[in-house]
Amino acid sequence: MDGVYLTWLISALAVGVFLMPYFKPPWAKLTLTGFVDFIRRYWLHLLIALVIYNAKDWLDQIDRMLMARTGLDMTPYIYAIEGDLVVLFQDAFRAAWLDVFMTHFYIAGFMFITYASIFYVTYFDDRWMADRVALCVAWVYLLAIPFYLFFNVRVTGFYIEDMDAIAYTLNPEIEDWFRRIDAFTNCMPSLHIAVPFAIWLTFRKHDHDGRWNRFQNMTLGYIILTAFAIIYLGIHWFVDIIGGMILATFAVNLMEKTNDPVWKFFDERTINSRLATLLTRPAHSASLLFGRIKNYAKTWLKPTSKETGTFIVVIMILTAAVITWDLTHNELPAEGVQSAQGAVASEGWLATMDNQSGEAIVLIHDVADPLSNPTTVAQPLMQFDSPYALFENYLVMANDSQLRVIDVDTPNAVLLQQDVTGIQSLQMTSLQGRPVVLYIANDALHAVNIEGQDVQVPTLPNSETIHLMSVSGIEILLVSEEQPDTLRIGTIGTSGSLNIIMNASTTEEQNLELEEWGQTVDDNNASIEQVSFDSQHIAVRMNVSALDRMVIYDRSTGEQWLGFDPIYPVGNLSMGYGYVVWEAKDHYNPLSFTDKYGDWEIHQLHLATNYSEQLTSDTIDQVNPIALEGGLAYIEVEDDGEVTINVLTRGTELATYSSIVLQWSVLLLIALTFIYIMQRQDEVRSTNIIHDNALESE
Known part of the structure; x- marks a missing residue:
C-alpha cells in the first residue's frame, strides 16, 4: 500500500476519531468498548x-x-x-x-x-x-x-x-x-x-x-x-x-x-x-425459505405494477451486462493457430509464425474475418526466429540461405526467389508503385525490387554497422551500433540521411526510485531497440539499462517526449493508423511483486489527442501488439503455456449474440412498458374510487 495513501487514510481516521466529542449527540458518551x-x-x-x-x-x-x-x-x-x-x-x-x-x-x-x-x-x-x-x-x-x-x-x-x-x-x-x-x-x-x-x-x-x-x-x-x-x-x-x-x-x-x-x-x-436457526434447525429453515419463495412466486401469477417494474429493471440490467461483456471482450482468436510465435500485419492481412508440432509454419489470416481458416504459403524451410514481413498483399520470408516473395492472393506462386545468406532483418515497401524488399545481411543494408534488381539505399557515415531498420513508404530509419541513440532518416533510391538524437531521460527523482528497486539507470548510454513511424510521428523503444522506455517524436515540431511512465518497463511497440500500441508492465515494482502488475498488458496512444489507455487487464501476458486499421492484433500467453493470437476491433459493433439479446430486450421492454403504464393507471383509478367512496360515505 502506497505511503501517501496510508497517510491520507490514517489522517482521515484520526480526524474522525478526534472530532467525535464535537459531533456526538449531546447526551451520548464515549467509551473504549464502544x-x-x-x-x-x-x-x-x-x-x-x-x-x-x-x-x-x-x-x-x-x-x-x-x-x-x-x-x-x-x-x-x-x-x-x-x-x-x-x-x-x-x-x-x-x-x-x-x-x-x-x-x-x-x-x-x-x-x-x-x-x-x-x-x-x-x-x-x-x-x-x-x-x-x-x-x-x-x-x-x-x-x-x-x-x-x-x-x-x-x-x-x-x-x-x-x-x-x-x-x-x-x-x-x-x-x-x-x-x-x-x-x-x-x-x-x-x-x-x-x-x-x-x-x-x-x-x-x-x-x-x-x-x-x-x-x-x-x-x-x-x-x-x-x-x-x-x-x-x-x-x-x-x-x-x-x-x-x-x-x-x-x-x-x-x-x-x-x-x-x-x-x-x-x-x-x-x-x-x-x-443461528439455520445452524441449529436446518430443516425448519429450509421449510421457511421454501414457503417464502412459494408465496413470492404467487405474486407473479397476478403481477401488479411493482412486479412489472421489477421485471423491466432486471431486463435492462441483464442487457447492459451482456453488452458490457461483449464490448470489453471483443477480441477474437485467429483461427487455425496452434502456438503463435510472432506476427506481422499490413492492409487487412495478418501473417503469423506458428509452431505446428515443432515446425515453423507461416499462416495468412484475413483480419476482417479472423475466425476463417488461415492459408498456408509456399514458404522456404524456416526456423522460429526466421525473419518475415508483410506489405499490402506481398509476403517476404527468409531462412539461412534464401529469400522468397509471394502474393498472398496466390499463396503457392513464388514471385521472387534469391539465394542470400546471413539475413538478420526484413522489411518491405514500394517504390514508384513496385514492391521493394529491404534486408540487413552481414551488417549491411540491401534492397531489391520484385524483379530482383538492386535498389539504391541510404548509407551510414564512417562505415557504421547497422543495428536495426524500419520502413514507412519510401522513408527508412536506421540505427547503428556505434551511435545507438541516433536515428538516421533516409529515402529509398537515394544515399543521404538526416540525424535525430533521441532522449529517454527523465527526472532524477524517478531514476532514484528505480535505483531503490535495485535497477540502475544509464541515460548517457541509452540505445534504440525498436522503431516504428509514419509521416507525422516516430515511436522509439530505448533501453536505459534498468528498463526500456518509449519515446514519441513529433516530426513537424521536433518535439519529443516519453510516451509512458518512465519507471515502468515497455516492450514491443507498433505504430499505424493514428495509434501507437505497446506492451508494458504498468505499476510493476520488483520489490513488491503482485500478479496483477507482473504481466505484460497492451496499451494504446491516440496520437491526435495524446490520450493513452490500457486495453487489457488481467494476470496473463499479452505481447507483440500490431496496429491494424480499426484495431490491433496481439499474442496472448495463458498460464498453462497455451499461446493464441487475438484480433481486437475498436468501435461499438456488437457480436451476433449481443445484437440478438438487445433486439429481444427492446421488444420485451415495449410490451412491458405498455403493461406497466396500464397497471399504474388502473391502480391509481382504484385508489381514487376508494377515496371518493369514503368521502361520499361521510
Whole structure:
C-alpha cells in the first residue's frame, strides 16, 4: 500500500476519531468498548461500505477497457456547453499552497466524510440514521454505474490545453497512485459531490430531533469546499456538480422507498438469529425459505405494477451486462493457430509464425474475418526466429540461405526467389508503385525490387554497422551500433540521411526510485531497440539499462517526449493508423511483486489527442501488439503455456449474440412498458374510487 495513501487514510481516521466529542449527540458518551460494540452491532452496514469501495476499483478497470475499445467519449459535448470556464476559474485562484492543500483535502476529505457519516451513527447506535445513510450511499454508487460505463467524460486537466491537472501531477508518487486507481473518464456525475450531498440530504430530512445538527452543517461546508476543489484541481466540470446533486436526490428518494424492505431482511439483529436457526434447525429453515419463495412466486401469477417494474429493471440490467461483456471482450482468436510465435500485419492481412508440432509454419489470416481458416504459403524451410514481413498483399520470408516473395492472393506462386545468406532483418515497401524488399545481411543494408534488381539505399557515415531498420513508404530509419541513440532518416533510391538524437531521460527523482528497486539507470548510454513511424510521428523503444522506455517524436515540431511512465518497463511497440500500441508492465515494482502488475498488458496512444489507455487487464501476458486499421492484433500467453493470437476491433459493433439479446430486450421492454403504464393507471383509478367512496360515505 502506497505511503501517501496510508497517510491520507490514517489522517482521515484520526480526524474522525478526534472530532467525535464535537459531533456526538449531546447526551451520548464515549467509551473504549464502544469501538468494539459498534462493529458487532453494525457489521453489515460496514460491509456494505467495504464492498462499495472495492467494487469501484473493479468498475474502473471495466471502464478503462470499455473507453479504450469503443471510444465512447461525451467530453466534446460537455466542452461545447462550458468552454474554458473552468480555466478562468483555476487561473483566478491559482496559488502553490492551494495546489497542495486542495489535493490532500480532495482525497483525505472524501475518505473522512464517507467513513465518518457511517462511523458516527453506528458507534452511537443510531440505527434510524445508520440504515438510511448506508443505503443512500449504496444507491449513489449503483446509480452512477451506467454513467461511468456509457457516459464517459474526461477530466478537465487532461482535455483542455490551458487547464492544469493539479491533483494528478502534484508529485510523482501521487501521480502514480492516481494512474493506478483512476480511469480519468468518470467525471459525470461527480461522486465527490453526490456522496456527501446525499448524506447531507438524508440527515437534513431524517434527523428529526437535531442530534446531528453539527455534523449536518459540517457536511454542507464540506460540499461547498469540495465543489471549489474539484474545479480548481482540474478534475471536474461545473455540470458534473449539477449531475452529482441530481444523482444524490434520486438516491435519497430510492433509499426512502427501499429502506424498510432492505433492512427488514438485512438487519444485523435478525440476521444473527436467522443464522443461528439455520445452524441449529436446518430443516425448519429450509421449510421457511421454501414457503417464502412459494408465496413470492404467487405474486407473479397476478403481477401488479411493482412486479412489472421489477421485471423491466432486471431486463435492462441483464442487457447492459451482456453488452458490457461483449464490448470489453471483443477480441477474437485467429483461427487455425496452434502456438503463435510472432506476427506481422499490413492492409487487412495478418501473417503469423506458428509452431505446428515443432515446425515453423507461416499462416495468412484475413483480419476482417479472423475466425476463417488461415492459408498456408509456399514458404522456404524456416526456423522460429526466421525473419518475415508483410506489405499490402506481398509476403517476404527468409531462412539461412534464401529469400522468397509471394502474393498472398496466390499463396503457392513464388514471385521472387534469391539465394542470400546471413539475413538478420526484413522489411518491405514500394517504390514508384513496385514492391521493394529491404534486408540487413552481414551488417549491411540491401534492397531489391520484385524483379530482383538492386535498389539504391541510404548509407551510414564512417562505415557504421547497422543495428536495426524500419520502413514507412519510401522513408527508412536506421540505427547503428556505434551511435545507438541516433536515428538516421533516409529515402529509398537515394544515399543521404538526416540525424535525430533521441532522449529517454527523465527526472532524477524517478531514476532514484528505480535505483531503490535495485535497477540502475544509464541515460548517457541509452540505445534504440525498436522503431516504428509514419509521416507525422516516430515511436522509439530505448533501453536505459534498468528498463526500456518509449519515446514519441513529433516530426513537424521536433518535439519529443516519453510516451509512458518512465519507471515502468515497455516492450514491443507498433505504430499505424493514428495509434501507437505497446506492451508494458504498468505499476510493476520488483520489490513488491503482485500478479496483477507482473504481466505484460497492451496499451494504446491516440496520437491526435495524446490520450493513452490500457486495453487489457488481467494476470496473463499479452505481447507483440500490431496496429491494424480499426484495431490491433496481439499474442496472448495463458498460464498453462497455451499461446493464441487475438484480433481486437475498436468501435461499438456488437457480436451476433449481443445484437440478438438487445433486439429481444427492446421488444420485451415495449410490451412491458405498455403493461406497466396500464397497471399504474388502473391502480391509481382504484385508489381514487376508494377515496371518493369514503368521502361520499361521510
